[in-house]
Amino acid sequence: MNIDERAAGFCRDNEIPGYLAGIDRAGQRSVVVHGIANTATGAPMRDDTGFLFGSITKVMTTTLVMRQVEQGRLDLESRVVDHLPGFRLAGSGAAGEIRVRHLLNHTSGIDADLFFPRSHYLERLARECGSLFAPGEHLSYSNGGMIVAGHLLEAITGRTYHDLLERDLFPPAGMTGSVTSAEQAILRSTAVGHFPGPSRPTSMFTLPATWAAAGGTPIGTISDLLAFGRLHLDAGLLSPESLAAMREINSDPGTPAASPSGLGWLIRTVGDTTVLTMTGASPGGVAVLAVIPEQDLVFAAYGNDPRALELHDEFLSGLAGASTIPTWAPQTIDLRPYAGTYRSNQLRVDVRIVDGELEEHVTYEPTDADQERIFTGFIGGPFTAPPMRYVAVGPGLFAPAGFPLDALPAHYLVSYHAVTDRTGARYRSSGGRMTRRAGI
Template structure:
């Protein structure tokens, strides 16, 4: 496959999705292939290249997890030890829960913690300590180990584990345990490390669909473990190549620990990584998003293959990144990643799930009308969260059409809009009533 064809696809897809700038990299056949498009910012346009920095959002979790696993290798952290062995000050709304939760459960999102805690703890070295001090406010969605549900807050708590065990700040601990040993010189957490380099600004669309620069570049320091790292696509390929290795650390991180149901993200969690079978091929991956910036990293261990994509425009960034990954899999490996087809819309089948569901910061609403082509799913930031935020908050996406998948009718797929292709499932109580909706690995409970 020629480099030009990757470039042509990236350019065409970016223009179709209205992406101001993007960078894609593929490690294949022992070499790196890059395709870049557009500009860093519509206000100060500089060409994007493979050394342009993007904010990676939740791809950051792979660095936090790897640093923790380094300390497991060194015998300084026990995966099955209670978190309180390392962070004795941990307080949750339920004392038994706080005493029971383990490091392993934080790593594979089975700790029973809600998705996110909105709290501002500053940019000082005490930011994570301050964040952990507020964890008594986070929703507890189930007993530790009872189910998988993606948690940003859990990874921020892991960052505090790293600080307590090493005696370093979180960022310094990751630098010493992961970044420096691998020569990742284009990966960092702090904006003052990025501002002297070429970096991409996030963009969100205004009411006319025109990209507007997002003024908040990335999240606060207390969220660095779960979503605060920035990097170039060249460094992401280096990071991916490390996770192609045969070390025990890499193997352990890629071994399934808990099954996932009805998720686009994967069939199982390893240690942090989403593990997914694509067309009979085992893949390892993680995505991330921030304020108008989106990233995707996918590794195919059995084929010595890595693809990384970054883009700086919403709302199309998620769909754009996904299409580039699918293109790379098909054209370099012959691996087809196709969405399942939903069953025809049946209002009587959908009516019982109509309603409002929520997390601490988001509201998910399902609407359905007889005679419509499809039911609609809408996810918005709660008005009180938007009003209370001291930082810029991205605009909400328009509602997405979705369809139920064949089978018992408890799994669904988004069929249009910015989240097209995302899959999820319904949770029912003993009577069969729907009490929750999972989307992107997160549980929304019925309001």
């Protein structure tokens, strides 16, 4: 697989401005660079160009938490409120039952995936966000859980989250190009995200600083991500026991539509290979970090257009040795248990049966004008989602209608969970994120 040629061809065919990719195999490192970092300035991508890590930061947050566990300041099974007394959730006593582990493996149930306050995060969380499910009951990818983990680190250490990154993670990992703010990043080569149709630079570089621990602010290079990935192959910053704990499956959603979770990592099976991975979305950009222990390999990439995710997946599949994409087949099942309205923080999904298929209509319902500005800045414009049809490919498992089922990546699937005769499905999951049936 010639990554350089494929990246150039993909970016040309899809009008993606720029792309970076790196491979570290047994300590031997190579980096591929293509295109433009910022179309507004014409600045080229370089091998030392910085970019937002996005949610890859969640693995860094978990690494910092595991250091505190090793030092005896935290226990994964301890209650978060015992260390962070101000942690509450609206209309629910569930906060008192959330353990440190739940924050790191996406099973906390905190309903705050699209919650974007600029300040006073914990105070507003207590007033405005509740629970999707009891702690540990299900897996739902959680920005809120990781942000609370960042506040937990600050309470335990008495230091800011950014200071912990800058002093306790970046230097020992050899992440010499990493910074924690746009003000620092602007002093060096830095890529900005772009949105398609035609390609245009983002008008919002970072998410609010309140999102730092979930991936709102840290910025670095491909070499930095490769160095961080290498930490999770070679004991040093963390003990072998901590590395093994992060790699162990903590929760499995039981559906091919979502990956099981370790601690910090999502754990994918690509072909016959186990891959520790995390994707990092940012305004108009998308990064990925993958560690393949059995191959002693780290892969990292960034594209400054969200459509680069397809190329990330292609390269990762090739590196992991996957020769085929799973094949799905239409099935005839009773659709009635899945129809209804499902909700999570600021998101509503109306599901109905139309012509023997499920039709989903997703609506964004912003809490206030400021959060709407942040969300629309993140996605590049007003949220508009036409109704989408789905066909059953298994009990509680649906694929988008009209897509070729013999070459459909699993992350395109939608799954439904906790189905009963009385209420039907209690939860809908898309992209590993759950919404809960309204009225239950």
